[in-house]
Amino acid sequence: MKPIINIALEAGIPESAVDMYGKYKAKLDPDTIRQHVNRPDGKLVLVTAVNPTPAGEGKTLTTIGLSQSLNAIGVRAIAALREPSLGPCFGMKGGATGSGQAQIIPADEINLHFTGDLHAITSAHNLLAAMIDNHLYYGNALDIHPKKILWKRAADMNDRGLRSIVTGIGAGNGEVRESGYVITSASEVMAVLCLSENLADLKVRLSRIIIGYTYSGQPVTAADLNAVEAMTVLLRDAIKPNLVQTLEGTPVIIHGGPFANIAHGCSSVIGTRTALRLGDIAVTEAGFGAELGAEKFMNIKCRQTGLQPDAAVLVVTAKSLKYNGGIPVKELDREDVQSLQLGLVNLRRHLNNLQKSGVPVLVAINHFAGDTDAEIAAIVDECQRLGVPVELSKVWAEGSAGGAALARALVHLLESEVTQYQPLYADELPLTAKIEQVITGIYGGSGAVYSPEAKRTLTELQSNGFGHLPVCMAKTPYSFSDQSKWLGAPEGFMMNISRVSLSAGAGFIVVETGNTMTMPGLPRVPAAERMTLHPDGQIEGLV
Structure with a gap:
């Protein structure tokens, strides 16, 4: 690792804006950066993904690797990510710092207490x-x-x-x-x-x-x-964004960590604006599948701040498509082009949703060692049929070199297409109409079934003057529906709205579907059982 002050200075951050947290972490003063860094804001690129599967899709990995690759081809890029939560780190999902040759470091400190x-x-x-x-x-x-x-x-x-x-x-x-x-x-x-x-x-x-x-x-x-x-x-210090680095020395701003299934799933506005001021391209991500994190990025974060994404990168894997095509987890390593083609319906739904927002889209195929040429070709053929640019990404194994083609394709997309971003619904729509617009326009459902409590709360919020707020949908990340086992791209279902609550400070209405929990539980065998602290201080099993 380079000393973090070197990373800051190389990124054009004045030393007076850097508050050191040891050698390899720092907090930044956005006001000082705005006063001393006089350059136009860069382009904003959102990295999102298809619905998550047990094999992992590599959305954060791709964000990190893409930012490295952009710098390697001569484009000044800054990554802007969310902070990990101890819940997933010790539960099922694991850490949130990437892996292989596309990692942010020091990974163990970031995944644990970080800067507090x-x-x-x-x-x-x-x-x-x-x-x-x-x-x-x-x-x-x-x-x-x-x-x-x-x-x-x-x-x-x-x-x-x-x-x-x-x-x-x-x-x-x-x-x-x-x-x-x-x-x-x-x-x-x-x-x-x-x-x-x-x-x-x-x-x-x-x-x-x-x-x-x-x-x-x-x-x-x-x-x-x-x-x-x-x-x-x-919160005096917590409001300041954090600066770390990738394995290749690319600067990364990490700040805030709302989940995308039960919250709005985007890193901080302050962190995003800081990355835009410092880079020609700011690469950020939104949690879980595009129907959750990306939808909330477009309809909550962008709506409230005036930010507009210049492009979106949709991450997909052969394994995720095979899983959505009906292949059990234990059999995902075997070639099955037919099941993959059945699972392409999930990719198509996400692509269509992103295109509705008016944002140019690039598909990134995150490569796994067991992927076959026939499987990769099936994904490429489908993207070409749909007229969407697509590139294979090997950033896990090769770092920036494995993402060079993806980086060049992104630059070409940014230069050749102009975003025509538009939110999914208007502010003045009633809350129930906004909810049903998300269900029918993004999830593919037919409408909503409201519990008596949810119906009563919505009526009260509407009559009390909160009807202009956007909705933050809370649902399972594994399906477009509120049923985690309904894979692919289910259609015509009714979404069960169990509870509605007002987040007046955040400026949105939380809409809970199905049996969504705002306090998750640990899995049968939590990741915590596989962790070891060695005598030399090294942690095994955290990342």
């Missing part, structure tokens, strides 16, 4: 929770209804035992009431930090957070509890 951002977000979230209970204990001057408190606590770990809890048990411990935990990546504080433009905007958004309602039905906010300044104190 997620701890700060967790602390700010839980401070607000503590102040709510303290307010109840000391007389409840705001007349908060204990059974209408919406604000739960947060933890950065998969822990299903905390989904539903009872607080205040025991003499002198406050109001006894039901509550629960969300994982930090689903916290509204996480979304607020990631969508804030600066410290002042952060405070405004925190002040809007609705924690519950009074006995008379009036909303109670974080500002009403005088919690905003203290929460901001905890």
